[in-house]
Amino acid sequence: MMQSAFSPASLQDLHLAIIMDGNGRWATRQGLPREMGHRAGVQAVHRVVGAAHALGIGTLTLFAFSGDNWNRPVREVEHLLALFEDYLRTQKDSFAAHGIRLSVIGRRDRFPPSLRAAAEAAEAATDGGRAMHLRLALDYSGRDAILLAAQRFHQIPSATREDFSRLLGEVNRDATPAPDVDLLIRSGGEQRLSDFMLWEIAYAELVFIERMWPDFDAADLEAALTEFFSRERRFGCVPEAVPG
Numbered sequence: 001m002m003q004s005a006f007s008p009a010s011l012q013d014l015h016l017a018i019i020m021d022g023n024g025r026w027a028t029r030q031g032l033p034r035e036m037g038h039r040a041g042v043q044a045v046h047r048v049v050g051a052a053h054a055l056g057i058g059t060l061t062l063f064a065f066s067g068d069n070w071n072r073p074v075r076e077v078e079h080l081l082a083l084f085e086d087y088l089r090t091q092k093d094s095f096a097a098h099g100i101r102l103s104v105i106g107r108r109d110r111f112p113p114s115l116r117a118a119a120e121a122a123e124a125a126t127d128g129g130r131a132m133h134l135r136l137a138l139d140y141s142g143r144d145a146i147l148l149a150a151q152r153f154h155q156i157p158s159a160t161r162e163d164f165s166r167l168l169g170e171v172n173r174d175a176t177p178a179p180d181v182d183l184l185i186r187s188g189g190e191q192r193l194s195d196f197m198l199w200e201i202a203y204a205e206l207v208f209i210e211r212m213w214p215d216f217d218a219a220d221l222e223a224a225l226t227e228f229f230s231r232e233r234r235f236g237c238v239p240e241a242v243p244g
Contacts, residue, residue: 006122010229015059017204018195022188022212030064035079037056040214049134051218053098059133059178063196066133067107067141077217079191084138085115092122099195105172135178142198145171168199180204184229187213187220203235 002021020041028039045062051058065080072080087106095102104119111119117175119138149167156163179202183199189210193201209216232239 002111011056012056012058013179014183014202015061015181016057016161017061017179017184017197017201019063019184019215020213021186021190021194022067023214025188026111026212033077037214038076038080038083042087044213044216045244047217048221050098051221053100053132055221057120057132059135061135061137061178061181061197062107063137063140063194065106065140066195067084067139067144067173068195070110081115084136085112085118086119088115088122088136092125095122099129100126101129101133102126103133103135103174104138105135105174106138106175107144108138108139116171119149133176133178135174137189137196139173140196142193142195145209146199159176165199183207183224185209185224186222187211187216195229201232205231205233 019054023037023041025037026040027034048062049060064084069080071079088102092102102122105121107117107121136172145168148171149164152167152171153159153164156167165180166177178200181201182199184193184201184204185191185207187209189206189208205228207227209220209224211220
């Protein structure tokens with residue numbers, strides 16, 4: 001059992017998002033096909049989901065496939081879609097048993113029918129989970145989500161930010177919109193957002209990690225959380241004065 005240095009209360013309310021970057025470069029550096037990097041990346045997903053669940057993290061969103069990733073070579077895209085389908089089909093029973101509710105956010109109209117069916121089956125099987133909400137962002141674009149929500153926004157009189165967040169949840173097919181992101185981690189050494197949850201990360205703390213995603217493990221997760229809890233989050237306010 002993982003020993004946590006963080007209080008359960010502080011993690012239950014935490015929304016952690018991860019841009020899982022570096023699979024292809026990891027494989028290339030080892031002289032392997034890029035597809036092998038993606039397979040190794042799935043093992044990292046297993047490790048991190050297990051570690052997040054053990055720590056008691058309330059919400060975990062993983063950026064697995066962006067709307068722009070369709071521009072990759074056809075063979076690589078097909079391999080990725082097959083990996084997603086296999087992951088959803090093979091993990092749903094384990095998630096249900098451990099109280100993990102799974103949601104797939106993003107577009108689905110470009111998925112193969114078998115992947116759409118796997119996503120719907122996994123969501124139905126895990127709907128009762130309350131220990132952790134795991135969200136997989138597939139065919140996801142933050143800008144497209146904002147655009148679609150904005151097209152509906154004018155229909156709401158005296159609309160608020162909360163209303164807009166709810167609309168984002170609807171266009172992303174997430175029946176229960178997640179809270180704003182508290183901590184965003186990106187592996188692989190790159191330092192950019194890549195069109196990921198642009199509205200929801202307004203006040204997120206950002207942690208960029210050099211380690212490629214296939215090598216990412218529970219120790220990396222705990223290090224990022226330690227960094228997060230060492231920071232002062234002010235949300236635009238003035239820091240509290242230190243008594244003199």
